[in-house]
Amino acid sequence: MRQLALALALGLVLSGCADDPAAGSDEVVVLGAASMAEVLEDLADLYEQEHPGARVVLSTGGSSGLARQVVNGLPADLLVLASPGSLQPVLDAGEQREEPVVVARNRIEIAVREGNPKRLSGLADLARPELAVALCASQVPCGAAADRALQQAGVTASPDTLEQDVRAVLTKVRLGEVDAGVVYATDVRAADDEVDGLPVEPPVTTDYPAVRLRGGSAPDAAQDLLDLLRSERGQALLVEAGFEVP
Amino acid sequence: MTRRPPAVLLLPALLALAFLLLPLLALLLRAPWTELPDLLSTPVVGQALRLSLVTAGLATVLCVLLGVPLAWLLARANLPGRGLLRALVTVPLVLPPVVGGVALLLLLGRDGVLGRPLEALTGLTIPFTPAAVVLANAFVALPFLVLAVEGALRGADRRYEDVAATLGAGRWHVFRTVTVPLVAPGIAAGAVLSFARALGEFGATITFAGSFPGRTQTMPIAVYLALETDPDAAIALSLVLLLVSVAVLAVLRDRWTGVRV
Known part of the structure; x- marks a missing residue:
């Protein structure tokens, strides 16, 4: 039983x-x-x-x-x-x-720490070797969008890490582990007390x-x-x- | 001793066996065997596999160098609050690895408690380097080694050590020539467990070390990313990881340890 x-x-x-x-x-x-x-x-x-x-x-x-x-x-x-x-x-x-x-639609932006201490101005700065940069891996949508933006801008970025999702990129920016990360405008908005968003030119949306x-x-x-x-x-x-x- | 086991034990035991083995069997059945050579010959796979083996190996070395003395301390030394210490050592064992990764970031990250002065003094940063992978691996794997070696030390006959000491050997000499050989199988078993744990490490690694092909992207992370776009590639990678794990266990068991791990 x-x-x-x-x-x-x-x-x-x-x-x-x-x-x-x-x-x-x-x-x-x-x-x-x-x-x-x-x-x-x-x-x-x-x-x-x-x-x-x-x-x-x-x-x-x-x-x-x-x-x-x-x-x-x-x-x-x-x-x-x-x-x-x-x-x-x-x-x-x-x-x-x-x-x-x-x-x-979601626009991609460059997330930097509040106040932009490293004085980034756009995608071209992602190639600066002294900056720690996080992108999404190309396999996930935010990474594909970032790749597209970089390609359109003719920039070869030097990322230090390729994260598995966009929130992981945002977290690394919030913790100060990277100087910049490519995320969505909505992510910047969600963390606007800790990060600033820089526009991407030409704009890329998903x-x-x-x-x-x-x-x-x-x-x-x-x-x-x-x-x-x-x-x-x-x-x-x-x-x-x-x-x-x- | 050939008594038939009672069904009430046999049935759940067989279920447990099926539960553990059937998913692996499914992996083998679903593996894209014909495309396997193509999938596995991409540079990403080779890089990830090499990185995984090297970092897990280094982490194991680190675990043995630090873990054996700690296990000795827990098993032999007269420490106040030893029980508490042992409990603390096992925390990474039950901690979700991602939490371990966050904790490592807060300590050793660029903005971390130790990481910030380290960068100020030396210009070195740890996250996003293979060293970070080794540290993340060692953090989650060390408790396995400590527990295995401590168990072996407690089970070992202390009289050999006592005799050596009576014959005039110093404590370091006793440790080196009597204690270590005595518990060598325990150390080997602990090392194998640590290596296996380090090889499969995902959460702490991706949190603390990030993911970059050839630098910090280990096999489990490659599997995860491949699953996003190409499930066949993920299966192929999983298969490699499975084969490597089984091979490591088999080789170490036969050649080095003589213990059943």
């Missing part, structure tokens, strides 16, 4: 702790790029206030990782990623309910596509959320966080 109970308990654990009885069709699962975490949290709060009983389950992380989870079968209703490229595997796998829409997923069980709620994000109030949240709206 005890073995049976154990086996049942194990079965419950394996079948996923999220399956609590209260979870009905009122739950909508949103996966979002890490750089949009705060906006999506605010959006979720707004949505839950206006739809009593509804619950938004939000998971944020690196775009490629989220896309990989969707392709591997993670059930979710709405997906918002930080670049069209990272969404491609999801589209290739046919997980979308319809064509993705661009909900925001599109944030959003798409409803077939694996989700709340397509209507997902559409409502998407509409809310694209409404005036949603766009105000985006702008406040440093995004540009299309």
Whole structure:
């Protein structure tokens, strides 16, 4: 009998702790790029206030990782990623309910410590050998964007580290371990008491596509959320966080 | 001694075995065998593998040089608060490695407690160098060595050391000629564990040392980055890391230690 109970308990654990009885069709699962975490949290709060009983389950992380989870079968209703490229595997796998829409744009900037003590003025300074510089690795969207910007500006940067995500670059700037890092405007905004952002010329932006997923069980709620994000109030949240709206 | 084990033990034991081995089997099954030579002949792989082996090796040397004396202190010396000391030594064992990396940054980073005076005095900075990888590796691996050696010291027969001392040998002489040979298998086992832990180190390394091909990008970091864009390459890299780990364990077990690690 005890073995049976154990086996049942194990079965419950394996079948996923999220399956609590209260979870009905009122739950909508949103996966979002890490750089949009705060906006999506605010959006979720707004949505839950206006739809009593509804619950938004939000998971944020690196775009490629989220896309990989969707392709591997993670059930979710709405997906918002930080670049069209990272969404491609999801589209290739046919997980979308319809064509993705661009909900925001993010500009890349050079993050330096508050007050710009090393007197950087633009991308060309990233080639100065005496400066410690952090970029994202080319494999992740922020790195691809940085590479594009450097290429357009004809600058060969001398990075000291190629980080696995944009927040790691920001952290290294905040801790003073590097003098400059290429991040998104939204990251600079999120840490504006510790870092300053310098514009990149010519400007480089990345599109944030959003798409409803077939694996989700709340397509209507997902559409409502998407509409809310694209409404005036949603766009105000985006702008406040440093995004540009299309 | 050929009694059949009871099912209540056998079943979970087999489950545990399957749980440990099936993911590795999946790795082998999914490996892109035909593209493997192409995937593995890129310079990034060679660089990362060489860097991983060298830094993990140096970290192991550092662990042995510092860890054996510390283990001796914990096992043999009459220290007040020895229990507390031992608990502190094991902290990196349970600490999430990323936290270890942040702690190393706060101590040895450019703005760190020791890092700032170091840069002011010598112009040297540690983060983003292979030395930082070695330090991050050693930080997470040292407790393994200390615990293994301390265990061996406690299990060793102290009478040999006592006899040597009675015969007039100094403490250093006793340590060198009696204690170390006595616990050599324990040191070897600890070194293997440390090396294996250092080889797989990710969190503390990427936090403290960053990631740059050929300089600080070790195999686990290369695997992580490859997974972002090219899962096949990530599988290939994982396979190499798996083979290297197994080979290290097998070689060391047979040739050097005589202990089962």
